[in-house]
Amino acid sequence: DVKVTQSSRYLVKRTGEKVFLECVQDMDHENMFWYRQDPGLGLRLIYFSYDVKMKEKGDIPEGYSVSREKKERFSLILESASTNQTSMYLCASGQVGVSGEGGYTFGSGTRLTVV
């Protein structure tokens, strides 16, 4: 099975800190994603990447950046954390074939609290 590992389960950071959330997948997938999940809002796509050093903005990229230096690793960066970035962050990895086979696997999530 595809495994998507997020390095931290819980994080508490101070306002203004630079925060790194790390995600590693072990199935050689080209595509990786970062979502945030908030009560009543569902999951919203922050950034995604379809190749090493490539990145694309999702629906809510403001206040975030990403890094993908290696195929298996996709990092989400909060340049200057703010309290409104307190949330659950979910990383996903996936690939879809020409016939529609495949799909996406999610990591266990990082619950970030900014104080």
Place this chain on the structure above:
Amino acid sequence: ELKVEQNPLFLSMQEGKNYTIYCNYSTTSDRLYWYRQDPGKSLESLFVLLSNGAVKQEGRLMASLDTKARLSTLHITAAVHDLSATYFCAVDINWSGGGADGLTFGKGTHLIIQP
């Protein structure tokens, strides 16, 4: 902009009853996912529906897709307490591009099944 709407957002039901969760989306797509999320946990893939008329069943859950109506349903038969969770539908509108663009999620249906 793709919109995905689930209803109901909250559902409390008794064991043994049947019910259906609805997922409407606004843009043509023939690839739809259903996920389950338990409190504090990540997303577990339940079904991937790949074409119009697709129907998949696993235990007491059955999912279907009508691409013409842009509607998917998740039907619960003879509910049991263990099915209590939050259920999300998600639409993939660019899967033919290799799944690179990620998913757009509904806000989720919080399901409580009471003994």
